[in-house]
Amino acid sequence: xxxxxxxxxxxxxxxxxxxxxxxxxxxxxxxxxxxxxxxxxxxxxxxxxxxxxxxxxxxxxxxxxxxxxxxxxxxxxxxxxxxxxxxxxxxxxxxxxxxxxxxxxxxxxxxxxxxxxxxxxxxxxxxxxxxxxxxxxxxxxxxxxxxxxxxxxxxxxxxxxxxxxxxxxxxxxxxxxxxxxxxxxxxxxxxxxxxxxxxxxxxxxxxxxxxxxxxxxxxxxxxxxxxxxxxxxxxxxxxxxxxxxxxxxxxxxxxxxxxxxxxxxxxxxxxxxxxxxxxxxxxxxxxxxxxxxxxxxxxxxxxxxxxxxxxxxxxxxxxxxxxxxxxxxxxxxxxxxxxxxxxxxxxxxxxxxxx
Amino acid sequence: xxxxxxxxxxxxxxxxxxxxxxxxxxxxxxxxxxxxxxxxxxxxxxxxxxxxxxxxxxxxxxxxxxxxxxxxxxxxxxxxxxxxxxxxxxxxxxxxxxxxxxxxxxxxxxxxxxxxxxxxxxxxxxxxxxxxxxxxxxxxxxxxxxxxxxxxxxxxxxxxxxxxxxxxxxxxxxxxxxxxxxxxxxxxxxxxxxxxxxxxxxxxxxxxxxxxxxxxxxxxxxxxxxxxxxxxxxxxxxxxxxxxxxxxxxxxxxxxxxxxxxxxxxxxxxxxxxxxxxxxxxxxxxxxxxxxxxxxxxxxxxxxxxxxxxxxxxxxxxxxxxxxxxxxxxxxxxxxxxxxxxxxxxxxxxxxxx
Numbered sequence: 001x002x003x004x005x006x007x008x009x010x011x012x013x014x015x016x017x018x019x020x021x022x023x024x025x026x027x028x029x030x031x032x033x034x035x036x037x038x039x040x041x042x043x044x045x046x047x048x049x050x051x052x053x054x055x056x057x058x059x060x061x062x063x064x065x066x067x068x069x070x071x072x073x074x075x076x077x078x079x080x081x082x083x084x085x086x087x088x089x090x091x092x093x094x095x096x097x098x099x100x101x102x103x104x105x106x107x108x109x110x111x112x113x114x115x116x117x118x119x120x121x122x123x124x125x126x127x128x129x130x131x132x133x134x135x136x137x138x139x140x141x142x143x144x145x146x147x148x149x150x151x152x153x154x155x156x157x158x159x160x161x162x163x164x165x166x167x168x169x170x171x172x173x174x175x176x177x178x179x180x181x182x183x184x185x186x187x188x189x190x191x192x193x194x195x196x197x198x199x200x201x202x203x204x205x206x207x208x209x210x211x212x213x214x215x216x217x218x219x220x221x222x223x224x225x226x227x228x229x230x231x232x233x234x235x236x237x238x239x240x241x242x243x244x245x246x247x248x249x250x251x252x253x254x255x256x257x258x259x260x261x262x263x264x265x266x267x268x269x270x271x272x273x274x275x276x277x278x279x280x281x282x283x284x285x286x287x288x289x290x291x292x293x294x295x296x297x298x299x300x301x302x303x304x305x306x307x308x309x310x311x312x313x314x315x316x317x318x319x320x321x322x323x324x325x326x327x328x329x330x331x332x333x334x335x336x337x338x339x340x341x342x343x344x345x346x347x348x349x350x351x352x353x354x355x
Numbered sequence: 356x357x358x359x360x361x362x363x364x365x366x367x368x369x370x371x372x373x374x375x376x377x378x379x380x381x382x383x384x385x386x387x388x389x390x391x392x393x394x395x396x397x398x399x400x401x402x403x404x405x406x407x408x409x410x411x412x413x414x415x416x417x418x419x420x421x422x423x424x425x426x427x428x429x430x431x432x433x434x435x436x437x438x439x440x441x442x443x444x445x446x447x448x449x450x451x452x453x454x455x456x457x458x459x460x461x462x463x464x465x466x467x468x469x470x471x472x473x474x475x476x477x478x479x480x481x482x483x484x485x486x487x488x489x490x491x492x493x494x495x496x497x498x499x500x501x502x503x504x505x506x507x508x509x510x511x512x513x514x515x516x517x518x519x520x521x522x523x524x525x526x527x528x529x530x531x532x533x534x535x536x537x538x539x540x541x542x543x544x545x546x547x548x549x550x551x552x553x554x555x556x557x558x559x560x561x562x563x564x565x566x567x568x569x570x571x572x573x574x575x576x577x578x579x580x581x582x583x584x585x586x587x588x589x590x591x592x593x594x595x596x597x598x599x600x601x602x603x604x605x606x607x608x609x610x611x612x613x614x615x616x617x618x619x620x621x622x623x624x625x626x627x628x629x630x631x632x633x634x635x636x637x638x639x640x641x642x643x644x645x646x647x648x649x650x651x652x653x654x655x656x657x658x659x660x661x662x663x664x665x666x667x668x669x670x671x672x673x674x675x676x677x678x679x680x681x682x683x684x685x686x687x688x689x690x691x692x693x694x695x696x697x698x699x700x701x702x703x704x705x706x707x708x709x
Binding site for chain 1: 384385386387408411412416420421422423424437488489490492615616617619621624625626628630665666667668669670678679680681682699701702703704705
């Protein structure tokens with residue numbers, strides 16, 4: 001079901017629905033053209049009665065947060081019983097889709113950049129006492145999947161409603177938390193206190209979620225797994241393991257070590273021991289990461305299992321296995337890389353295999 | 356309290372804007388404050404529409420967001436904009452440090468560049484029209500949308516605008532607007548934000564005349580000379596000699612990032628860092644070859660001392676800039692790989708964080 005509206009519906013004499021985008025745990029999302037401002041917007045409307053109760057309130061809350069890394073709340077209106085929230089439209093995909101369809105993990109430079117943007121956006125929310133409560137990769141939109149630029153955290157308001165469902169799920173029998181659609185998506189990123197005392201979560205729960213997301217971006221797996229087994233692990237808050245490929249290569253070791261320290265500080269069981277969002281922004285400012293733009297290429301040759309060439313836009317680019325983060329690619333594999341001038345062929349660094 | 360519409364309720368405060376009065380209202384739907392700018396002359400509305408459309412579609416983190424356009428019961432046409440908390444830049448004319456100054460003018464230059472790259476001209480850049488929000492993000496507002504030829508009597512009536520208006524705006528008869536009027540106004544803004552208390556008399560005549568050299572470099576703030584010189588060119592009388600805002604933005608960025616780069620050199624599994632506290636390194640490989648690496652705060656360079664030194668496979672014979680990531684090889688390509696040394700070199704070039 002695609003929600004209460006269909007293509008070409010015009011709402012409030014202003015929003016012309018172009019297409020149904022998707023369905024979150026609590027809401028339907030459409031892409032619409034705003035006839036007044038002359039640009040496309042994201043139109044969101046609650047799925048059911050329980051969501052409806054809190055929809056207006058969530059819109060008001062999300063409208064309080066103003067930052068380049070937060071999707072801007074533009075409008076709220078009602079048509080009969082149906083409520084609508086209008087948000088800045090981000091022409092891109094969410095981090096959850098990127099992790100499930102493009103890259104299992106990112107190179108540490110891109111992870112550092114992503115973490116920095118997430119921290120900045122969340123810091124702005126915390127400055128106005130807004131807690132997201134439902135931070136997860138599918139709530140982070142990016143407009144450029146190769147360079148992770150134009151990053152915006154979305155669904156602030158919705159998180160407040162999700163919170164209610166999450167609280168009910170957490171307070172209920174264990175099966176609820178694995179059957180509630182909202183809870184299933186959020187669980188791997190939920191702080192221990194969000195499970196034990198769901199109605200008392202504070203800003204520090206967002207910091208935990210940032211730590212859990214950053215772990216997944218760097219490692220390619222969720223720090224505590226998924227489903228019911230994850231609940232026990234999260235409650236215990238045992239420090240997750242980091243695979244050896246993070247530190248094997250001296251070129252990535254220094255940055256990975258800094259990132260691991262930040263992730264572990266966010267995943268502290270004691271909420272008060274986690275860094276604040278501002279401290280997280282500062283910590284990111286102190287780690288150095290290059291911002292060269294990324295491209296996609298295909299490995300066309302590998303010699304001695306040590307080096308080879310990648311075709312990028314019809315041109316050969318040299319790469320050494322030392323520049324590969326994570327799994328080594330084979331001939332024919334797609335890779336994501338940055339390239340630098342060189343004699344004979346340009347040189348790629350870093351390189352990651354695309355799934 | 357008056358009702359502008361069922362949705363927007365005036366909070367009783369207002370301000371004078373470039374082309375109309377601004378009324379501050381509460382948006383009862385989203386329970387937030389907004390600024391509604393009313394266009395005084397209804398005859399202008401149609402003429403403004405095309406340009407307004409371009410403005411509405413523009414995306415910049417440094418330009419205020421427009422939420423809505425409304426037609427009031429009395430026929431007035433209003434532009435509903437986000438309300439920015441915080442002081443305008445007149446409250447920031449005593450710079451606390453060169454870094455804060457650079458961050459401020461870099462953001463203004465970025466916003467003006469965004470405006471210019473969207474094909475627009477702001478026309479009323481001045482300290483009154485720029486705010487720093489609580490997240491320390493610069494927001495430019497109050498576009499001077501009026502296309503009146505010559506000088507708009509309403510804008511000139513406002514005290515500050517005289518000094519921000521470029522010389523060509525004072526010419527008689529037909530006045531052609533170009534983006535460089537914003538560059539001029541940016542230059543004056545940058546001068547005031549740098550702590551200049553009294554503008555040089557050449558900038559206070561109407562029209563302003565050529566100002567003497569050293570306007571920026573003599574200030575106690577110690578603006579780096581290359582930037583001081585570039586900012587000075589923003590105030591040139593001939594509009595076509597003023598720089599592009601994009602170039603101004605990029606130079607400020609370069610200076611903000613000065614001394615914050617870091618390079619990681621890996622040689623035989625050992626790593627060494629070269630940065631502002633450790634600006635140089637010498638790498639030698641037996642009697643095969645040697646090179647020096649140095650960092651001047653902006654760039655990293657490699658200089659061969661003896662032997663053959665290759666940079667990403669290309670032989671270098673003199674001081675050479677190092678790209679963001681490279682492999683330096685010591686020893687002739689004729690030698691076997693085990694008789695050569697390979698050093699990987701990666702530069703981290705951080706982004707300006709605001």
